[in-house]
Amino acid sequence: MDNNRKVVPLEFEQPLSLLSQQIDALERQLADNPHVELEADIVQLHEQYIQLKRSLYANLRPIDHLAIARHGQRPYTRDYFERWDPDWIEIHGDRHGADDQAMVGGLLCMGDINVVAVGTQKGRNLRDKQQCNFGMPQPEGYRKALRLFAHADKFGLPLVCLIDTPGAYPGMNAEEHNQAQAIAMNLRELARLSVPVLAVITGEGGSGGALAIGVSNRILMLEHSVYSVISPEGCASILWRSADKVATACQSMKMTARELLASGIIEEVVEEPLGGAHCDYDLAARKIKEAIVKHLNLLMKLSAAELKQQRFSKYRKIGCFTELPVC
Amino acid sequence: MDLKEWFANRRKGREAAEVKQPLTTEEYCALWTQCFQCRELLYTSDLRANLQVCPKCQYHFRIGARQRIDQLADQDSWSELAGNLASDDPLGFFDTDSYPNRLAEAAHKSGLSEAVLTGTCLVKQEKIALAVMDFSYFGGSMGSVVGEKVTRLAEHAASERLPLVVVASSGGARMQEGILSLMQMAKTSAALAALHDEGLLYISVLTEPTFGGVTASFAMLGDFIIAEPGARIGFAGRRVIEQTIHQKLPNEFQTAEHLLKQGHVDMVVERAKLKDTVYRLVVFHPAPHKGARRPDSSKRLPVLG
Numbered sequence: 361m362d363n364n365r366k367v368v369p370l371e372f373e374q375p376l377s378l379l380s381q382q383i384d385a386l387e388r389q390l391a392d393n394p395h396v397e398l399e400a401d402i403v404q405l406h407e408q409y410i411q412l413k414r415s416l417y418a419n420l421r422p423i424d425h426l427a428i429a430r431h432g433q434r435p436y437t438r439d440y441f442e443r444w445d446p447d448w449i450e451i452h453g454d455r456h457g458a459d460d461q462a463m464v465g466g467l468l469c470m471g472d473i474n475v476v477a478v479g480t481q482k483g484r485n486l487r488d489k490q491q492c493n494f495g496m497p498q499p500e501g502y503r504k505a506l507r508l509f510a511h512a513d514k515f516g517l518p519l520v521c522l523i524d525t526p527g528a529y530p531g532m533n534a535e536e537h538n539q540a541q542a543i544a545m546n547l548r549e550l551a552r553l554s555v556p557v558l559a560v561i562t563g564e565g566g567s568g569g570a571l572a573i574g575v576s577n578r579i580l581m582l583e584h585s586v587y588s589v590i591s592p593e594g595c596a597s598i599l600w601r602s603a604d605k606v607a608t609a610c611q612s613m614k615m616t617a618r619e620l621l622a623s624g625i626i627e628e629v630v631e632e633p634l635g636g637a638h639c640d641y642d643l644a645a646r647k648i649k650e651a652i653v654k655h656l657n658l659l660m661k662l663s664a665a666e667l668k669q670q671r672f673s674k675y676r677k678i679g680c681f682t683e684l685p686v687c
Numbered sequence: 688m689d690l691k692e693w694f695a696n697r698r699k700g701r702e703a704a705e706v707k708q709p710l711t712t713e714e715y716c717a718l719w720t721q722c723f724q725c726r727e728l729l730y731t732s733d734l735r736a737n738l739q740v741c742p743k744c745q746y747h748f749r750i751g752a753r754q755r756i757d758q759l760a761d762q763d764s765w766s767e768l769a770g771n772l773a774s775d776d777p778l779g780f781f782d783t784d785s786y787p788n789r790l791a792e793a794a795h796k797s798g799l800s801e802a803v804l805t806g807t808c809l810v811k812q813e814k815i816a817l818a819v820m821d822f823s824y825f826g827g828s829m830g831s832v833v834g835e836k837v838t839r840l841a842e843h844a845a846s847e848r849l850p851l852v853v854v855a856s857s858g859g860a861r862m863q864e865g866i867l868s869l870m871q872m873a874k875t876s877a878a879l880a881a882l883h884d885e886g887l888l889y890i891s892v893l894t895e896p897t898f899g900g901v902t903a904s905f906a907m908l909g910d911f912i913i914a915e916p917g918a919r920i921g922f923a924g925r926r927v928i929e930q931t932i933h934q935k936l937p938n939e940f941q942t943a944e945h946l947l948k949q950g951h952v953d954m955v956v957e958r959a960k961l962k963d964t965v966y967r968l969v970v971f972h973p974a975p976h977k978g979a980r981r982p983d984s985s986k987r988l989p990v991l992g
C-alpha cells in the first residue's frame with residue numbers, strides 16, 4: 361500500500377475530522393478566490409490541526425490504543441518484511457499438510473544481520489482476510505512457526521517474531537488438530553532455543569496465540585499496540601457479563617505498551633508516526649527496524665548458553681505473590 | 688424388665704421416631720448424591736468409597752485436590768511444598784467485586800489457599816513430585832501463584848531427580864491478574880523444558896475440565912498425557928466455538944474418549960486404575976543420574992506433531 365492513500369479516521373479523531381473538513385472548505389474557497397487573509401487563516405488552521413492531533417494522541421485512553429492497533433489500514437507483517445528486505449525469501453508450509461496464511465515466515469537480511477522471521481498476518485481486503493483467517497492462525501500455523509524456530513536454532517540465526525493477532529482461533533478444526541498442544545510446544549521450544557529471540561508486538565497481542573510466537577529474550581511493542589491475556593470483549597463478557605464494558609476491561613487489564621513497559625513485562629516501546637503506524641508505513645518500518653537491529657546487536661554478544669539463561673530468567677521472575685511466613 | 692415395661696418402652700420409642708423431623712434439604716443432599724449422568728440416587732458415603740465414581744454408569748465426579756492426593760499417595764506420605772504462597776492484587780482489579788474479595792470467597796468455598804496443591808509423596812513406595820489442581824478454587828484458574836507453584840515443583844523434581852505428575856483441572860488463565868497470568872504459561876513451559884532436558888519423566892493427567900491457558904501450556908507437555916473418562920479437555924470452550932462457527936458441536940467433542948481417538952492423549956484411565964498406571968509408568972522410566980542423560984538431547988528439537 362502506498363503512503364498517499366486516504367487515512368480512515370477513528371471515532372476518537374472526530375474533532376480532527378471536523379477541523380480537516382473546515383480546512384478543505386477554506387482551501388476550495390481560496391482556490392476560487394485568492395485572498396491573503398484567507399491564506400493566513402488556513403496556515404493557522406493547519407497548525408491548530410497538528411496541535412490538536414498531538415494533544416489527542418498524548419491523551420489516548422486504552423480503548424483508543426486498541427482502536428489504532430486494530431485499524432484496518434495498520435501495516436501488517438508482510439508490509440514490514442517487504443520494507444526491511446525487498447528480496448526476502450518466503451518459506452511456506454508446516455511439512456505436515458498445510459501452509460497457514462495467518463502465519464508468515466521467511467529469511468530476511470536486516471541491516472547486515474541475517475535472521476529468520478515469522479509473523480502473524482491479517483488480510484487487507486475481504487478475500488485476504490478470509491485466507492488469513494483475520495490473523496488467527498490454526499494449529500498448522502503454530503507448527504509452521506515451530507519448524508522455523510528449529511531452522512533458526514540449527515543455523516545459529518537470530519529469530520524475529522512479529523505479533524499482530526486477535527488470538528488463537530476458537531474453531532472446530534483448530535481443536536481437532538490440537539491447538540493447545542501446538543501452542544504449548546512452541547512455548548517450550550522457544551524457551552530452549554540457543555539463538556537470540558526478539559518479539560515485536562505490532563498490533564494486537566491476543567492471548568495464547570500471541571505468546572505462541574512471543575517467548576523471547578526481549579519484547580518490543582509499538583506505541584499503540586496492546587497485549588493481553590484475553591480480548592477486552594471476552595473479558596467484558598465473562599467478568600462483567602456486558603458488551604458495554606469493553607472500555608473498562610481495556611483499562612482494567614493494563615494492556616497498553618506503556619503500562620506493560622512500566623510493569624517490566626516488555627523491554628521497549630517503539631514510537632509510531634503521529635497518528636499511528638498506518639499514517640506512514642515507511643517511517644514505522646524504519647523505526648522498528650532500528651530498534652530490532654539495536655537489540656539484536658546486543659543479544660548477539662551473548663553465548664548460546666547465556667541467551668537461553670537470560671530468556672529463562674526473564675520468565676522465571678514474572679509473577680506477583682506474597683510468601684507468607686510458615687508457622 | 689417385665690413384658691409390660693418392654694411394651695411401654697417400645698411405644699415410647701416409636702412415638703419418638705414418629706415425631707422425628709424430616710431431613711432438611713441440606714441433610715438430604717449430604718446423605719444422597721444424584722449421578723449427573725444416569726440420575727441414579729447414590730449414597731454419598733458409598734460414592735466416596737468408590738473414589739467418586741458412579742458404580743452404575745462409571746461417571747467420574749469432579750474431585751478436590753485433597754481427595755485426589757488421598758487417592759494417589761501412599762498413606763501419610765504427602766508432604767506439601769510452597770503452601771505459603773498467596774496471591775497479590777497486582778492490577779487492583781475490580782469487576783463486579785474486588786479481586787481480593789473473590790480470592791477470599793474462593794478460599795472459603797474450597798477450603799484451599801490456591802488452585803493447586805504441590806508437594807511430594809510416595810506412590811506404592813516410589814517417590815514422585817505431585818501437583819493437583821482444584822477446580823473449586825476460582826475455577827482452577829492459573830495466576831501467579833499457580834504458575835509459581837508448578838514451576839517450583841518442576842525445579843524440585845529436577846534437583847531431586849523425581850518424576851513429576853501434574854493433575855490438571857482448570858478453566859484457564861486468571862484474568863484478574865492480566866498479562867501476569869498469561870506469562871505463567873511461558874514460565875511453567877520453560878521450567879518443563881529444563882526438566883525435559885534433564886531426561887526426567889513428566890506425566891500429565893487431565894481431569895474434568897481442563898481448558899485454556901493450562902491446556903495450552905504444562906498440561907499438554909507431558910511425556911505421557913492421561914485423561915480421566917468423560918473429562919472435557921480443550922483450548923477454547925465449547926460455547927465460544929459454537930458462537931464463532933454458528934453451529935452445534937457433536938456431544939463427544941472435546942471429551943477424553945474423543946481426544947483419544949484423535950491422538951491427543953495417550954490413554955484414558957479410570958480413576959480406580961490411575962494410581963497403578965502412574966506407578967507402572969514411573970518404574971518403567973527410572974531417573975537418569977544428573978548429567979547421565981543421552982548426549983545432545985538438549986540440542987534436539989522434537990519431531991513435530
Ligand SMILES: [Zn+2]
Pocket residue numbers: 722723724725726727741742743744745746
Ligand atoms: Zn451414574
